[in-house]
Amino acid sequence: MVGTCSCAQNLKELNQQISVMRKEIKNLRQLISTAVRTHQKHVASLQSVLSNSGQLGERQHMNPRQSERVGQNLSLEQGNIQTVPIGYISSCFPAKNGTPRQPTVCGQSRATLKIEQAVFNNPQHALIGLDHYSHVWVIFLFHKNGHLSFKAKVKPPRLNGQRVGVYSTRSPHRPNALGLTLARLERIEGDTLHLSGIDMITGTPVLDIKPYIPEYDSPSVRAGMGSTICPEMGGSIPVSHTEMEDPPSVSCMETVDSPTVSLPGSVVLEEKWSLDSKEQRPVLLEENSSLCVLSAGDHMGHAPQADTVVATLSEIKRYISESDVVAQRAGAEDGTALSDCSKAELCESQGVQAGARAELCFDEASLSQVASWIREPPISSLSVRFTPHAQRHLDCFQPPGKRVPGQPSFRFLRGPEEAAAAIRGVLCADPRSVYRRTRCPDRLFYFSLDSAHVTCWFGSDFAEVVQVRPAEPTAVEPTD
Numbered sequence: 225m226v227g228t229c230s231c232a233q234n235l236k237e238l239n240q241q242i243s244v245m246r247k248e249i250k251n252l253r254q255l256i257s258t259a260v261r262t263h264q265k266h267v268a269s270l271q272s273v274l275s276n277s278g279q280l281g282e283r284q285h286m287n288p289r290q291s292e293r294v295g296q297n298l299s300l301e302q303g304n305i306q307t308v309p310i311g312y313i314s315s316c317f318p319a320k321n322g323t324p325r326q327p328t329v330c331g332q333s334r335a336t337l338k339i340e341q342a343v344f345n346n347p348q349h350a351l352i353g354l355d356h357y358s359h360v361w362v363i364f365l366f367h368k369n370g371h372l373s374f375k376a377k378v379k380p381p382r383l384n385g386q387r388v389g390v391y392s393t394r395s396p397h398r399p400n401a402l403g404l405t406l407a408r409l410e411r412i413e414g415d416t417l418h419l420s421g422i423d424m425i426t427g428t429p430v431l432d433i434k435p436y437i438p439e440y441d442s443p444s445v446r447a448g449m450g451s452t453i454c455p456e457m458g459g460s461i462p463v464s465h466t467e468m469e470d471p472p473s474v475s476c477m478e479t480v481d482s483p484t485v486s487l488p489g490s491v492v493l494e495e496k497w498s499l500d501s502k503e504q505r506p507v508l509l510e511e512n513s514s515l516c517v518l519s520a521g522d523h524m525g526h527a528p529q530a531d532t533v534v535a536t537l538s539e540i541k542r543y544i545s546e547s548d549v550v551a552q553r554a555g556a557e558d559g560t561a562l563s564d565c566s567k568a569e570l571c572e573s574q575g576v577q578a579g580a581r582a583e584l585c586f587d588e589a590s591l592s593q594v595a596s597w598i599r600e601p602p603i604s605s606l607s608v609r610f611t612p613h614a615q616r617h618l619d620c621f622q623p624p625g626k627r628v629p630g631q632p633s634f635r636f637l638r639g640p641e642e643a644a645a646a647i648r649g650v651l652c653a654d655p656r657s658v659y660r661r662t663r664c665p666d667r668l669f670y671f672s673l674d675s676a677h678v679t680c681w682f683g684s685d686f687a688e689v690v691q692v693r694p695a696e697p698t699a700v701e702p703t704d
């Protein structure tokens with residue numbers, strides 16, 4: 225009796241186990257079929273990606289990196305963002321301290337960017353055509369931010385302690401530590417870009433480069449291209465470029481990103497044009513409107529960029545013969561005063577008849593607007609001087625490639641003059657943190673530029689370089 229009972233009990237347990245196992249098998253089957261379906265979907269979309277981009281036939285030519293990328297595309301669609309640096313910056317700034325806060329601060333700064341072989345089989349192929357451009361956008365990672373901290377409000381050094389939203393600034397401390405610099409493209413050698421006017425330190429990982437195209441990237445030029453001449457305030461009549469000798473080009477003091485900003489002779493067109501509908505030529509809208517000729521200052525040492533200026537002025541010359549050009553003096557982007565260039569000199573230097581009168585109309589909505597603290601920051605720019613001792617030491621530095629026994633050489637900068645201009649650029653923008661500026665203004669300030677180690681101190685409105693000596697081979701990042 226007992227034996228029969230235990231046998232029935234065993235049977236019952238066995239049945240229970242079998243049913244549990246059946247359930248598990250069912251679950252496993254479901255899992256397997258989901259996995260198979262997902263895999264099939266991946267294969268299908270992989271094939272469609274390959275065939276859409278015409279790469280199916282080339283698949284055998286893909287290097288492992290590229291095949292991996294195709295996989296990543298799919299992954300990207302699913303929200304998995306993976307980026308691989310296309311190269312690393314080698315720059316005249318070994319550390320953050322003393323690195324300009326924006327590229328326009330120091331036009332003499334130099335860097336190279338070598339495209340990684342791991343990204344393209346032939347990196348130089350990826351650069352074909354880029355030499356037709358003078359400037360490139362560099363999208364990079366602030367890899368030396370120390371810790372990944374960011375706040376919704378930041379205190380940009382320019383605002384001397386005031387807080388603004390991080391997205392109204394170019395602060396390196398932001399979620400997704402991405403930087404964006406408009407650099408001058410000096411030349412391309414094989415797989416290497418030679419850049420100037422940069423604000424990135426050595427070792428900065430670069431994620432992408434794109435050509436700077438004012439027609440796409442600058443709203444004011446866009447306005448000039450498409451809707452220059454307005455029938456009435458706010459309206460616009462598209463002007464076909466074939467009607468004009470040169471498409472009109474307007475520079476409107478864009479501070480951070482426009483390479484025209486520091487060029488003397490840029491023209492800002494302030495007022496309104498009207499278009500005579502019959503003759504298709506501009507006529508004056510307002511009696512006392514003025515044309516504003518900007519940035520005669522040459523503090524960056526650049527020559528006027530003819531195609532920025534001439535396009536506008538040829539339009540002026542073409543359409544307006546007896547007008548009055550009013551040259552207004554205005555501050556340059558970094559707040560420095562423009563050089564003393566009289567109206568007559570300005571007009572003459574731009575090839576515009578003095579006494580000509582012009583009014584130009586632009587769709588105001590297309591002109592860019594910039595926060596006032598960019599153009600009128602609460603901190604002023606500093607005058608920069610060198611002690612004779614520092615100047616003598618700087619003068620010992622040799623250009624790259626030139627070796628003189630016992631004398632240091634630069635790796636990027638072309639000689640002492642360029643270095644002096646770069647040092648002036650860095651210091652006149654006051655590179656100190658707000659803390660140092662306000663709490664310990666008389667502390668010595670050090671930074672490395674190329675192979676030079678620079679020591680200076682600050683007064684209320686000046687910076688003085690007191691020592692320039694060869695930098696140690698490895699610069700240590702100082703802390704504030």
Ligand SMILES: C[S@@+](CC[C@H](N)C(=O)[O-])C[C@H]1O[C@@H](n2cnc3c(N)ncnc32)[C@H](O)[C@@H]1O
Nearest residue numbers: 320323324325366367368394403404424425428
């Ligand atoms: C204010 S950010 C502006 C960078 C860029 N022009 C932008 O608007 O995104 C420039 C500063 O970033 C810092 N910096 C440059 N390269 C960096 C890097 N790789 N990692 C962290 N900070 C960097 C330097 O101190 C430099 O003065």
